[in-house]
Amino acid sequence: MISKALERREKLRLELIKAAERMIAERGLAGLKTRDLAREIGCANGAVYNLVADVDELVLRVGSRTLHRLDEALSAAERAGEPSPQEILVRTAIAYCDFAAENLELxxxxxxxxxAADKVLPDWSVNDQLQLFRHIYQPLARLFPERGQGELSITARSLFSAVHGMVALGLEQKLVAVPLPALRKEIAGLVRAMLDGLAAHGA
Known part of the structure; x- marks a missing residue:
């Protein structure tokens, strides 16, 4: 009896997360409303908080699903062409751009x-985020085997920040927007230039 109740609760919880995912995809994060979510999944507004602790957890659960799909997209890009670490990094950077364009609001x-400043990210959410850095870290470790883990971690974050910045500005729906084909080309050029610079600096 208890297991059936838990099963029903888990099913409703997944429906809530999926409904929140659809709502963010359509309206953006600011458009996420628990009252609308409750109506969509057929429960009382207050019952939402029997399924998740608060809106923060709900947004993080949706984010976890987004990060897992991004992970799959980056993994597919790694396998899709030339196995050299340089080209893997270029492909994953372009795949990141494409994923952002196709799933913009999420x-x-x-x-x-x-x-809130006094709230700590749960371990599962932190782990979801850190897992993605292997797509940058591992090719960098192959390119620069003489570098230590700490140095490679900083380089991986720097490379991500550069690509992310280009994507964020390039997809901005204002004056700075860049057509997607041009943005892909610029991102590929940036990654290659950064890797060439790192190699020259190391030499």
């Missing part, structure tokens, strides 16, 4: 969401 929500 991707934005990953970076727009802010928790």
């Amino acid at each position: 991707w934005r929500a990953l970076f727009e969401h802010r928790m």
Whole structure:
């Protein structure tokens, strides 16, 4: 009896997360309303908080689903062509750009969401985020085997920040917007230039 109740609760919880995902995709993070979600999944507004602790957890759960899909897209890009670490990094950077363009509001929500200063990100959410850095870290480790883990971690974050910045500005729906084919080309050029610079600096 208890297991059936838990099963029903888990099913409703997944429906809530999926409904929140659809709502963010359509309206953006600011458009997420628990009252609308409750109506969509057929429960009382207050019952939403029997399924998740608060809106922060709900947004993080949606973010976790987004990050897992991004992980799959980056993994597919790694396998899709030449196995050299340089080209893997170029392909994953372009795949990141394409994923952001195709999932714009969900991707934005990953970076727009802010928790209260006294709240700590749960371990599962931190792990979801850190897992993605292997797509940058591992090819860099092959390119620069003489570098230590700490140095490679900083380089991986710097490379991500550069690509992310280009994507964020390039997809901005204002004066700085860049056509997607041109943005892909610029990102590929940036990654190659950064890797060439790192190699020259190391030499």
